[in-house]
Amino acid sequence: MQVFITGASGWIGSAAVDELLADGHTITALARSDASASALEAKGVRVQRGDLDDLAGIARGADAADAVLHLANKHDFANLALSNAAERAAVQTIGDALAGSDRPFLLASGVAGLATGRPATEEDTSPLSGPDAPRGGSENLALEFAERGVHAVSLRFAPTVHGARDHGFVAAVVAAARERGVSGYPGEGANRWAAVHRSDAARLVALALNKAPSGARLHVVAEEGLPTREIAEVIGRVLDLPVASVAPDDVATHFGWVGPMLSMDFAATSTTTQSLLGWTPTGPTLIEDIEAGAYSTPVD
Structure with missing residues (x-):
């Protein structure tokens, strides 16, 4: 076509x-x-x-x-x-x-x-x-x-559509951790983000x-949904930074433009899609990507 x-x-x-x-x-x-x-x-x-x-x-x-x-x-x-x-x-x-x-x-x-x-x-x-x-x-x-x-x-x-050289939401969260000297998560960090x-x-x-x-x-x-606290914890390990909760009133200041999205719950399944298309994800998980250094170098 x-x-x-x-x-x-x-x-x-x-x-x-x-x-x-x-x-x-x-x-x-x-x-x-x-x-x-x-x-x-x-x-x-x-x-x-x-x-x-x-x-x-x-x-x-x-x-x-x-x-x-x-x-x-x-x-x-x-x-x-x-x-x-x-x-x-x-x-x-x-x-x-x-x-x-x-x-x-x-x-x-x-x-x-x-x-x-x-x-x-x-x-x-x-x-x-x-x-x-x-x-x-x-x-x-x-x-x-x-x-x-x-x-x-x-x-x-x-x-989050993740991978090496990603400059999207996760990259912004990592950038905020570097700038603030702490890897933060909103509130209890129980809200989830789907990933691919x-x-x-x-x-x-x-x-x-x-x-x-x-x-x-x-x-x-x-991935159906990763708690934001879990994402923050792996970022903290990779960057050797402390991990801490960010109060709801401070989220916008701490994270910048990505803060409102980071506070939302974005869990989703793809069971129907996988069956309909014969699609089986085989790439690294978000945690594996972060641990492997996909976000260790700031993206211009």
């Missing part, structure tokens, strides 16, 4: 590109910078210059493709309204371009807010709807296009493109 990808040079996207190329797909990727364009072209990817605000370019890319994989997000935590609006506009644009074609449209989502007091499952519908919702309610918007002849699939990623290794996530994306039915909600999750 000819696949159009947004976010192809990102942490997950760059690994997914490698998997899709290995499976024999050809790829056109949206690239914002010269560095991203050069890295993608070196892999044999056709580059289309633009960003999430270039809706006309996104429409052209989607219209010319056999399938679309939407992984990009502005991730502007200082202006979430801007990020949410851009996400919703991009999803609307892709859906409109694919309407009536039955072509696959896979988009990145997450497991946040799906369930309370238990691990989220694929049967849980997202409560996030409408333009003012987090991520612009993009999952529900995309899945609505299934009724308009689009093969829509939601990829709900674990909050980057290599496993990329393979699931490739499987989903070929095997996932329209309307599917897939959980890109290998």
Whole structure:
């Protein structure tokens, strides 16, 4: 297939590109910078210059493709309204371009807010709807296009997709430990984070493109949920730092932008996804990655 990808040079996207190329797909990727364009072209990817605000370019890319994989997000935590609006506009644009074609449209989502007091499952519908919702309610918007002849699939990623050179949430928690001189966890540290290794996530994306039915909600999750206290303890061991609870009122100051997410419970299962796609995670666990030094060197 000819696949159009947004976010192809990102942490997950760059690994997914490698998997899709290995499976024999050809790829056109949206690239914002010269560095991203050069890295993608070196892999044999056709580059289309633009960003999430270039809706006309996104429409052209989607219209010319056999399938679309939407992984990009502005991730502007200082202006979430801007990020949410851009996400919703991009999803609307892709859906409109694919309407009536039955072509696959896979988009990145997450497991946040799906369930309370238990691990989220694929049967849980997202409560996030409408333009003012987090991520612009993009999952529900995309899945609505299934009724308009689009093969829509939601990829709900674990909050941490880990591995060497990760610069996401766990890297931010490690950076806070270095800066504060203590590896902290919020409150009692009983809230849990689901996790998946980057290599496993990329393979699931490739499987989903070929095997996932329209309307599917897939959980890109290998570990159901690690208590934040356990994560802090292994970070403390690796960095040789004390480990301590951080009071709820101090979480934002101690951890910075990642604090609110670290305080939430993000547990989720992937039993249905594994059975549906024949996907079995084989990569290192989050604890194994931290112990092996994946986060020992600060990422620029």
